[in-house]
Amino acid sequence: MIQTQTQAAGGAAPPLLEIRNARIVYDHAVEAVREVSLSVPQGSVVALLGSNGAGKSTLLKALTGTLALEDGEVEKGAILLDGEDLGRTPTDRIVARGVSLVPEGRRLFANLTVEDNITMGGHLKGAADLARLRAQVYDLFPRLAERRRQIAGYLSGGEQQMVAVGRALMAEPRLLALDEPSLGLAPLIVDQIYATVARLNAEFGMTILLVEQNAMQAMEIADTVYIMENGRIVLDGPAEQMRGNLDVQEYYLGFSGGGERRSFRDVKHYKRRKRWLS
Amino acid sequence: MNYLIELLVSGLAVGAVYGLIAMSFAIIFKATGLLNFAQGEMGMITAYVAFSIASATDGNPWLTAAGAIVFSVLFALAVERIVIRPMVDEPILARIMTTIGLAVIFRSGTMLVWDALPHDMGLAAGSALVDLGGVRVRGAQIGVVVALAVAVAAMLAFFRYSRFGIAMRAVASDDATARLMGVKTARVQQAAWGAAAVMSGIAGALFAIAWELSPSLYALGLKSFPATILGGLDSVVGSAFGGVVIGITENLVGGYLSPGLKEVAGFVIIIAILMVRPYGLFGEKRIERL
Ligand SMILES: Nc1ncnc2c1ncn2[C@@H]1O[C@H](COP(=O)(O)OP(=O)(O)O)[C@@H](O)[C@H]1O
Ligand SMILES: [Mg+2]
Numbered sequence: 267m268i269q270t271q272t273q274a275a276g277g278a279a280p281p282l283l284e285i286r287n288a289r290i291v292y293d294h295a296v297e298a299v300r301e302v303s304l305s306v307p308q309g310s311v312v313a314l315l316g317s318n319g320a321g322k323s324t325l326l327k328a329l330t331g332t333l334a335l336e337d338g339e340v341e342k343g344a345i346l347l348d349g350e351d352l353g354r355t356p357t358d359r360i361v362a363r364g365v366s367l368v369p370e371g372r373r374l375f376a377n378l379t380v381e382d383n384i385t386m387g388g389h390l391k392g393a394a395d396l397a398r399l400r401a402q403v404y405d406l407f408p409r410l411a412e413r414r415r416q417i418a419g420y421l422s423g424g425e426q427q428m429v430a431v432g433r434a435l436m437a438e439p440r441l442l443a444l445d446e447p448s449l450g451l452a453p454l455i456v457d458q459i460y461a462t463v464a465r466l467n468a469e470f471g472m473t474i475l476l477v478e479q480n481a482m483q484a485m486e487i488a489d490t491v492y493i494m495e496n497g498r499i500v501l502d503g504p505a506e507q508m509r510g511n512l513d514v515q516e517y518y519l520g521f522s523g524g525g526e527r528r529s530f531r532d533v534k535h536y537k538r539r540k541r542w543l544s
Numbered sequence: 545m546n547y548l549i550e551l552l553v554s555g556l557a558v559g560a561v562y563g564l565i566a567m568s569f570a571i572i573f574k575a576t577g578l579l580n581f582a583q584g585e586m587g588m589i590t591a592y593v594a595f596s597i598a599s600a601t602d603g604n605p606w607l608t609a610a611g612a613i614v615f616s617v618l619f620a621l622a623v624e625r626i627v628i629r630p631m632v633d634e635p636i637l638a639r640i641m642t643t644i645g646l647a648v649i650f651r652s653g654t655m656l657v658w659d660a661l662p663h664d665m666g667l668a669a670g671s672a673l674v675d676l677g678g679v680r681v682r683g684a685q686i687g688v689v690v691a692l693a694v695a696v697a698a699m700l701a702f703f704r705y706s707r708f709g710i711a712m713r714a715v716a717s718d719d720a721t722a723r724l725m726g727v728k729t730a731r732v733q734q735a736a737w738g739a740a741a742v743m744s745g746i747a748g749a750l751f752a753i754a755w756e757l758s759p760s761l762y763a764l765g766l767k768s769f770p771a772t773i774l775g776g777l778d779s780v781v782g783s784a785f786g787g788v789v790i791g792i793t794e795n796l797v798g799g800y801l802s803p804g805l806k807e808v809a810g811f812v813i814i815i816a817i818l819m820v821r822p823y824g825l826f827g828e829k830r831i832e833r834l
Contacts, residue, residue: 335720361726369724375717378710385707386714390726393707437726 280349281305282441282473283329283365287343290324290497292336298324300497301343306441311467311474313484313505316494322477323370326445329475330367331357347441362390366439370446372430376419380410383418383429387436396436403432406462424455431462442466443475448483456480460487485509549679551799552792557685557754559791560692564747565768566775566783567695568740574716574778575736577636578628581643584765585650586623586741587748590616591665592658594749595757598666605669612749613742620741624734651762662758670753684753691746692784699780712736716778770814776827785825789813 283306290299299321306312316322327333328340331352344351347363355363366387375383384403388396404411407428413421418429427447434442444463448456464487466472478484485491491508493501501508565587572580580586594612601607627646631639665671670684702709714722715732723729748761771790775782790810798806817825 330724332720332723335723356728357723358726358728361724367724369721373718373721373724375714375721377717378713382710382713385710386722386725386727389707389711433725 279308280346281307282348283475284346284349285325285329285343286346288325288328288340288345289342290321290328290333290338291341292324292338294337294339298338298497299328302494302497302499303343304492304499304502306473306475308440309467309471309473310489311464311476311487313481313488313491314475314477314494315479315481315484315491317479319496320494321497322494323445326367326369326443326475326477329360329443330365331355331360358390361437364438364440366434366437366442368427368430368434368442368444368447371449372426374418374426374429374433376417378418379414380416380418380421380429381414384410384414384432384436387433390437395438399436399438403435406435406465407432423451424458427451427455427459431459435466439472441473441475443477445477446479447476448478448480456483463487546678547799551795553676553679553681554685555792555795556788557681557688557791558751558795559788560688561747561751561764561787562768562771562791563692563784563787564688564695564743565764566771566787567699567780568744568747569769569772570775570778570780570783571699571736571743572740573772574780575712576628576733579640579643579769580740581640581765581769582623582647582650583740583744584748584768585647585654585762586616586620587744587764588759588761589619589650589654589748590741590745591748591752591757591761592654594745595658595663595665595752603666603668605667608667608749612745616741616745617738620737621734624737628737629730629733647762647765651759654762655759660759662756663752665749665753665757667753670750682754684750688747688750688754691750692788695743695746696781696784699784703780708732708735767810770810774814774817774824776824779824779826782824782826 285302285304288299288302289297291297302321302325304312304314314322314325324333324338327336327338328345329352331354333339344353346352347360347365352360375386378386381400384400385396388399391399404414409425410428410432413425418426421429431444431447434444442463447459447463451459460483463474463476467474467487476484476488485505485508488505491502491505492499493508565583568583568587569579572578572583590612593615594608597611598604598608623646627642628639631642667684670682670687672683673680674683674686676686703713704710711722711725711727712732712735714725715727715729719729722732744765748764751764752761767790768787771786772783773786774789775784775786790813793809793813794806797809821827
């Protein structure tokens with residue numbers, strides 16, 4: 267299992283990522299994130315959980331400086347990397363400073379080969395680094411080495427997710443953010459992806475920000491868990507503590523509506539079925 | 545037989561002109577999603593600048609070529625920076641209308657700066673007749689076919705092997721995600737405008753040398769745009785092929801059937817092909833998959 271890498275108590279070093287009282291709106295009107303503060307210490311795995319529409323992806327867009335593309339804006343608060351406010355830092359600078367995102371829905375360049383997709387992830391790297399990094403990615407995902415000449419759009423969902431993760435790793439991130447990596451994948455594939463993420467943290471000390479609806483599995487590899495609902499953090503704490511608290515967790519994952527509250531087991535099975543069908 | 549070969553050769557030459565301008569449409573569309581309807585006019589202006597340089601340098605072909613290419617790039621970058629980029633967030637229709645407006649301004653601007661009369665470019669090497677095994681062609685006609693071949697080879701290599709070329713394809717596929725990789729999309733778009741300007745500038749100047757220079761040159765843009773559609777809007781190399789197909793078809797129809805049908809022939813082919821292949825001959829079908 268993953269060892270929790272706790273920060274030296276009282277150390278002056280700021281967390282790798284800190285979000286402070288962020289309020290994020292789209293089109294100057296739609297309030298997607300009302301007030302969120304969270305902290306991702308160096309070397310930790312932080313899970314950000316919440317149901318659809320909670321504002322999770324919006325936070326990641328703010329982190330990567332891509333909000334403006336959708337007319338979004340951090341209206342209040344701040345996003346700090348190494349204690350430094352990112353402000354309006356352009357995306358390429360943020361990537362250069364060590365933040366990589368595996369976006370929701372993978373977003374591969376469907377018409378490009380696997381290798382070209384992976385190469386794109388190292389866009390800011392020199393030619394010499396590129397070969398070394400690609401070898402590392404193929405080492406981590408041997409299946410991609412076999413498929414390197416294939417068009418990415420025709421791979422299976424699981425292979426596509428491997429490309430998306432491999433592509434993000436090409437930037438040699440210090441902080442790897444993943445937006446719902448399990449979405450639409452068979453449980454077996456999800457296990458593999460999660461094992462890889464856990465390994466990146468344990469072996470390479472990579473800091474992970476894992477965004478998921480799939481709460482149970484994310485909590486298993488996380489050190490700290492934040493639960494988000496309607497643009498707010500409604501619950502947070504160490505993962506062990508949260509794991510033991512199924513009811514609360516279930517409640518905050520959005521299955522509390524009306525009288526027809528299902529048991530956790532039912533919900534889980536339902537989700538599984540849906541995943542297999544998609 | 546000789547008549548057929550003559551028709552094919554001059555069709556190939558004019559098709560190469562269409563092809564180069566069609567490639568310009570395609571590369572800008574690929575990198576920015578925008579159709580630049582002022583492309584033909586930009587090629588025309590470059591031809592006029594080449595004319596002025598040739599007049600000032602006693603028809604020195606090297607100075608003329610170098611000066612015209614440098615001008616075409618600077619002019620395109622200025623247009624992109626001053627007019628196109630500020631409108632990047634506006635609706636696509638407004639942006640396309642802007643390029644149509646630019647086209648009108650460039651057309652009348654050309655007549656203001658120069659005049660409305662036909663001119664000889666005054667480049668002896670380009671307009672000299674060359675005997676190619678019984679078929680006589682002008683140097684510039686050979687030049688434009690060579691230019692098309694070089695442009696196609698350069699684009700194939702660029703999109704396949706160059707990291708910047710692959711980045712341009714990534715931007716075409718999903719620009720928001722390309723940014724997440726650290727791609728500066730503005731840089732990619734500038735490069736596309738620059739490359740388009742060089743290709744359509746060479747096409748415009750060589751056409752003017754082989755035939756004549758006049759303000760009706762802008763119509764090359766109108767004739768080339770269908771070639772882009774035929775090749776597939778986002779297929780730069782396919783557009784070159786589309787241009788050659790249209791150039792040769794026009795000439796054959798004009799030569800054997802009736803000169804009156806010449807203008808229509810290209811469009812008939814396009815409609816026929818698009819009905820079978822809506823993405824054009826080489827356009828990339830969007831791959832939609834989980
Ligand atoms: N581009 C956008 N423009 C306007 N509203 C948006 C946009 N993207 C997301 N939203 C809204 O912001 C809220 C949060 O969305 P999102 O961050 O995608 O949630 P999550 O990732 O947690 O499912 C939702 O109500 C959604 O409708
Ligand atoms: Mg989301």
